Amino acid sequence: EAVQGEQKVAIVGSGLIGQNWAMIFAGAGYNVYLFDVDPSQLSKALVQTKQTLARYQSQGIIRGSGTSDEQAARIHGTSSLPECLEGAFYVQECVPENLDLKKKVFAQMDELASDNMILASSSSCLCASMFAEGLKHKENALVAHPINPPYFVPLVEIVPAPFTRPEVAQKTRLLMEKIGQSPITLQRESLGFALNRIQYACINECWNMYQTGLLSAEDIDKVCHDGLGLRYAFIGPLETMHLNANGITDYCERYAQGAYNVQKETFKPVPVLYDTETAKMIEGEFSKSLPADKLQVRRQWRDGRLAALAKLKREMNDE
Ligand code: NAI
Numbered sequence: 357e358a359v360q361g362e363q364k365v366a367i368v369g370s371g372l373i374g375q376n377w378a379m380i381f382a383g384a385g386y387n388v389y390l391f392d393v394d395p396s397q398l399s400k401a402l403v404q405t406k407q408t409l410a411r412y413q414s415q416g417i418i419r420g421s422g423t424s425d426e427q428a429a430r431i432h433g434t435s436s437l438p439e440c441l442e443g444a445f446y447v448q449e450c451v452p453e454n455l456d457l458k459k460k461v462f463a464q465m466d467e468l469a470s471d472n473m474i475l476a477s478s479s480s481c482l483c484a485s486m487f488a489e490g491l492k493h494k495e496n497a498l499v500a501h502p503i504n505p506p507y508f509v510p511l512v513e514i515v516p517a518p519f520t521r522p523e524v525a526q527k528t529r530l531l532m533e534k535i536g537q538s539p540i541t542l543q544r545e546s547l548g549f550a551l552n553r554i555q556y557a558c559i560n561e562c563w564n565m566y567q568t569g570l571l572s573a574e575d576i577d578k579v580c581h582d583g584l585g586l587r588y589a590f591i592g593p594l595e596t597m598h599l600n601a602n603g604i605t606d607y608c609e610r611y612a613q614g615a616y617n618v619q620k621e622t623f624k625p626v627p628v629l630y631d632t633e634t635a636k637m638i639e640g641e642f643s644k645s646l647p648a649d650k651l652q653v654r655r656q657w658r659d660g661r662l663a664a665l666a667k668l669k670r671e672m673n674d675e
Contacts, residue, residue: 364443368437368465369451380536389433389439390431401433441468449479475496479499483515498516512540514542516544566637567634590669
């Protein structure tokens with residue numbers, strides 16, 4: 357059944373992320389209006405979302421309610437931004453990550469927005485204070501950052517600007533829960549939000565171990581996908597500490613000195629990733645098993661694995 361009745365959501369930009377949001381909202385029963393400045397991209401997006409939903413259905417990994425055709429029928433394309441926003445209670449902006457473009461698109465949306473319309477950006481790096489400052493409706497603007505591929509990786513980072521009304525962040529968080537995503541809320545804007553800060557800490561140490569010739573690139577990655585990653589798919593690093601001793605205080609008492617020594621001995625200052633020599637060496641290793649022409653197939657393989665894990669987690673949470 358259409359869980360949310362006829363409620364309308366607007367998606368601005370119909371690329372990779374716009375299409376994912378469209379499928380997620382449609383699965384949750386919303387009436388989705390998808391807009392793009394490029395008409396051929398918009399037509400492609402409508403075909404692709406319909407085909408993708410059908411494929412997910414046949415693979416048993418479709419989300420939400422209704423058949424793939426019913427879900428696809430809830431996604432409407434429009435080449436008019438006013439038509440896209442008219443009557444919507446929530447807008448998810450998904451145009452390319454470019455500050456001037458975000459400013460322009462938010463200014464256009466601001467002109468069309470009703471007073472209660474939430475204006476959320478999918479931006480990965482830019483904060484709402486950078487592109488929504490001058491808007492009439494700036495109190496309704498914020499970032500709701502998805503993780504690729506959002507259909508299977510549910511985390512959404514909600515990042516309000518200093519001028520965002522707290523209720524807007526709360527409502528967005530509730531909406532994300534309702535559609536089956538997994539929101540977190542930052543208390544203030546912070547470069548990198550949360551996921552990328554943790555991801556960069558991880559990348560830095562991978563870089564460090566590679567640069568010092570400790571491990572091959574393949575073995576470094578294995579540390580995550582056959583080690584830490586398995587754990588982290590179910591419990592985070594803090595709960596891991598809590599469970600690996602009699603609570604986190606006990607963990608710190610037992611292991612803090614050891615952890616400190618390891619870090620003091622091995623950690624290096626923040627590496628410069630565009631240090632092309634290291635990047636080229638890692639690329640050299642990967643190019644044997646993953647040359648450029650095999651990347652797309654490997655991405656599909658990754659999405660399939662993530663889909664299976666997402667399904668497993670959903671089933672386990674249902675128990
Ligand atoms: P994309 O390049 O696949 O899609 C962008 C779409 O916006 C294109 O279809 C383009 O025609 C359209 N567009 C350009 N100017 C427009 C305008 N003025 N009005 C309406 N549509 C316009 O980009 P993608 O990857 O979907 O990224 C969108 C946003 O999501 C970016 O801010 C990105 O940082 C963020 N994001 C991307 C992730 C990723 O892994 N690709 C992950 C999380 C967030």
